[in-house]
């Protein structure tokens with residue numbers, strides 16, 4: 156099965172003679188990549204995400220590839236006749252988990268997002284923020300190969316926003332491709348492999364990070380490992396800057412949301428690295444590119 160999702164010369168318009176919302180779109184989404192889509196309101200970002208999630212079909216062109224996909228829509232239907240846990244357990248079984256395993260996974264994810272107290276609340280009675288957590292959990296529960304997030308952070312409290320950033324970092328480190336739209340330019344600042352702007356029904360690859368995007372909070376970890384040594388794979392993916400000021404001493408900078416991934420990668424390496432210090436940095440520009 157082809158895990159890269161590809162859009163070849165894709166166009167989408169609504170109605171036979173409607174204006175082209177998107178046209179001539181070429182985009183490949185390989186496993187493990189993080190892609191940000193941006194653009195002014197009404198330019199077609201959600202339309203593009205629905206095509207990527209394959210819940211909509213193009214009016215022309217071709218979408219190919221069949222990664223297992225999960226999608227958090229801009230508007231999640233809340234008036235479902237389930238409790239949060241009932242809904243998530245049901246979805247877990249659809250994704251192939253046994254019922255007990257689905258319940259366990261749903262509870263774990265709800266707990267990660269601080270929503271465990273509402274597990275048995277009917278969906279229709281959940282606050283906007285809590286139902287958004289359910290929307291996010293239903294997508295993560297599926298352990299997708301492609302995760303499509305349409306303003307998934309909107310409505311979440313700050314802990315849950317940070318948790319979703321962590322979950323995205325974990326998933327991309329594990330090989331999941333993630334495509335997201337978010338109105339906050341600081342979201343996953345400096346982390347995406349590519350940022351595209353929807354403009355005039357086309358897609359522009361942005362090659363430079365604007366200053367505000369490179370200015371998210373960072374964590375610098377000083378660790379001792381092999382001299383001239385290769386960073387463990389997950390650490391390599393997470394870091395935005397790496398230097399070796401003395402043989403075997405490595406200074407590694409990651410977006411704050413990736414710090415636990417870096418630490419886990421270092422501590423679980425064979426042989427494990429020794430972590431000397433962990434320091435939160437004020438926001439600042441990129442000093443080196445990733446990878």
Ligand SMILES: Nc1ncnc2c1ncn2[C@@H]1O[C@H](COP(=O)(O)OP(=O)(O)OP(=O)(O)O)[C@@H](O)[C@H]1O
Pocket residue numbers: 169176194195196197198199200201202203229
């Ligand atoms: N189902 C639909 N039927 C008809 N027109 C639609 C439909 N969905 C989107 N459109 C139109 O397509 C255009 C692009 O909409 P889309 O929601 O994809 O943009 P967007 O960039 O995600 O906007 P926003 O930032 O406001 O969410 C808009 O003019 C919108 O009115």
